[in-house]
Each structure stands twice: as structure tokens, then as C-alpha cells.
Amino acid sequence: MAAPGERDCPACGERSVRAYLSEPARARRPTLVSYVWCRSCHRFVGSRSARPAGLTFTDPLAALAAEERRELERTLVGFLGHLDRLWDDGVLPQRFSAA
Secondary structure (H helix, E strand, O other), X not given: OOOOOOEEOOOOOOEEEEEEEEOOOOOXXXXXXEEEEEOOOOOEEEEEEEOOOOXXXXXXXXXXXXXXXXXXXXXXXXXXXXXXXXXXXXXXXXXXXXX
């Protein structure tokens, strides 16, 4: 994630692939959840992986109460729409650093 801006979509060719990473609050081990989607053609992939030691990143949703977060994530379409608005407002993409 050295350059976390939008990328070209391999499906539709538009430069509108976006990503968002978060750390689940109740994970038993250091875990990352990633959301990668194309704003143009609406393809999406999500994954879980181990969180690399020393990785830090901004997360504009980290301050939400658990209930607010659950409501936001209630539907994938609504959640990705919220993330798109954060991109459009300049809050995303996230910033990453490694210690």
C-alpha cells in the first residue's frame, strides 16, 4: 500500500478500483480485513489476512461505536457507498507506515 490511490480495474478498464483496510475489534490475532471494489463496474472482493507486525494505518471508521459500525456494515452496497463518499471527500485513501 505504498501508493494507495485508485487503480485500473482489470474488468472494465476504468481507473476506479479503491481499497479500504480495517482491523476487527474482536479478532483473536492481529488481523486485517480488506475491501477492494470498483466504483465503475461494482465488482468487489474482500479478504482477511494476518496483520503484519509494525504496520500502522489511518482508519476513519475506527472511532465509531460498535453499534454504529454494525449498522454501517449492514449491507455491502451501503457500506461501499459510505466508503465512496469518504474517498470523494478526501478522507480516503488511507495512509500506511511500517515501523
